Amino acid sequence: MDERIRYVALRRTLLYVLFCNLGVALAKVLYGKMAGVASVTADGFHSLSDGASNIIGLFGLAFAFRPADASHPYGHKKFETFASLGIAMLLFGAASEIIREVWTRLSTSHIPEIRTESFAIVAVTILVNTFVVFWEKSVGRKWRSDFLLADALHTQSDIFVSLGVFGTLVAVRLGLPWMDTLTALVIVGLIVRAGIAIIRESSRILCDANVLHPEAIAHVVREIPEVQGCHKIRTRGRADDIHLDLHVLVDEKMSVEEAHRISEEVEQVIKQKFHGVTDVTVHIEPTTEKEEHR
Numbered sequence: 001m002d003e004r005i006r007y008v009a010l011r012r013t014l015l016y017v018l019f020c021n022l023g024v025a026l027a028k029v030l031y032g033k034m035a036g037v038a039s040v041t042a043d044g045f046h047s048l049s050d051g052a053s054n055i056i057g058l059f060g061l062a063f064a065f066r067p068a069d070a071s072h073p074y075g076h077k078k079f080e081t082f083a084s085l086g087i088a089m090l091l092f093g094a095a096s097e098i099i100r101e102v103w104t105r106l107s108t109s110h111i112p113e114i115r116t117e118s119f120a121i122v123a124v125t126i127l128v129n130t131f132v133v134f135w136e137k138s139v140g141r142k143w144r145s146d147f148l149l150a151d152a153l154h155t156q157s158d159i160f161v162s163l164g165v166f167g168t169l170v171a172v173r174l175g176l177p178w179m180d181t182l183t184a185l186v187i188v189g190l191i192v193r194a195g196i197a198i199i200r201e202s203s204r205i206l207c208d209a210n211v212l213h214p215e216a217i218a219h220v221v222r223e224i225p226e227v228q229g230c231h232k233i234r235t236r237g238r239a240d241d242i243h244l245d246l247h248v249l250v251d252e253k254m255s256v257e258e259a260h261r262i263s264e265e266v267e268q269v270i271k272q273k274f275h276g277v278t279d280v281t282v283h284i285e286p287t288t289e290k291e292e293h294r
Contacts, residue, residue: 006143007065011058013139013148018054020132021155024125025051031121040118043165046097046158047125049090053154056086057147074279077241081205084150084198091154091195095188098161102185114173119166126162129155144240144276146205150198157191208236212274217246220273226250226262228287237278244270245281252286259284 028044031037060083068075133156140148164187171179214233221230229249237243248266250259267280 003065006145007061009139009143010061010145010148013136014054014057014061014151017132017136017151017155018051018058020128021047021050021054024128024158027121028125031117035115035118037114037118037169039165039168040122042097043122043125043161046094046161049094050129050151050155050158053087053090053151056083056090057151059083060086060147074243075241077238078206081146081202081238084147084202087147087150087154088195088198088202091157091191091198094157094161095191095195098188098191114169118169122162122166122169126159126166129159129162133159144238146202146238150202153194153198157187157194160190161187205238211235211237211239211242212244212277217244217270217274220269221246221248221266224262224265224269226254226258227266232283238276240276242274242277243279243281244274244277245283247283247285249285249287254286 025044025047028040028047030044032039032041032044060079063076063079066072066076133152136148136152136155139145140152167179212235214235217233217235218230221227227248227250231247231249233244233246235242235244246266248262250262254262263282263284266282270280271277
């Protein structure tokens with residue numbers, strides 16, 4: 001995978017998405033203020049968190065695609081994963097804002113006048129956000145970007161919020177203001193769940209959880225004729241930057257040169273069979289009599 005092409009593709013996507021998110025937020029805030037519809041205004045400020053996450057992503061990607069150096073010999077790709085934690089924090093912040101908005105609505109008897117324009121503004125922004133979600137997910141899966149996939153979840157939460165606002169407008173129009181509270185609480189639950197999912201996935205990568213199943217790797221390695229066994233298989237990293245190390249057992253009479261050749265073959269086979277593996281460390285061990293009878 002050409003990292004330069006990947007970086008350009010992800011940065012271009014984030015810039016386009018940032019433009020869409022700022023447009024959506026501006027439309028909601030301006031109309032909400034002009035029409036005096038608090039829910040639409042609040043939804044607009046919530047949409048600004050999407051734009052903030054895009055900016056975080058742009059900074060995160062700038063660090064993630066720096067080449068390896070003396071201080072970071074394994075590269076900087078985890079900066080992209082680390083940046084996705086910022087999105088989770090924004091999700092929790094958005095949930096907190098909605099709860100505060102619900103409390104404010106419960107504390108006042110003001111009921112805004114709902115017009116056709118209110119429904120039109122919210123509907124258009126929902127369509128724009130839906131397009132953004134599908135686009136980000138598509139690009140994120142193609143280039144295996146943790147951040148874009150996380151950001152798509154964030155934008156998806158904004159769609160749920162907007163749908164809740166749309167439902168609130170209908171409820172207010174029908175004289176059922178209590179639906180506003182119920183809808184908002186459901187939205188909070190969805191947003192919090194998305195934030196927890198991002199934290200769980202990011203933590204798995206940052207805390208070096210296994211990426212590939214050891215037995216699947218062992219099965220592939222054992223197919224090499226000269227290999228008599230393998231163990232202590234460990235993997236870590238992101239799906240597009242997997243670091244793997246293992247111990248391979250060979251005949252104790254094998255020459256150093258032959259053992260080195262087997263080591264290179266093991267590395268090549270693993271990289272061919274498992275997409276995303278970028279680094280393989282093979283420890284060659286001579287097979288002892290005890291191991292032969294194991």
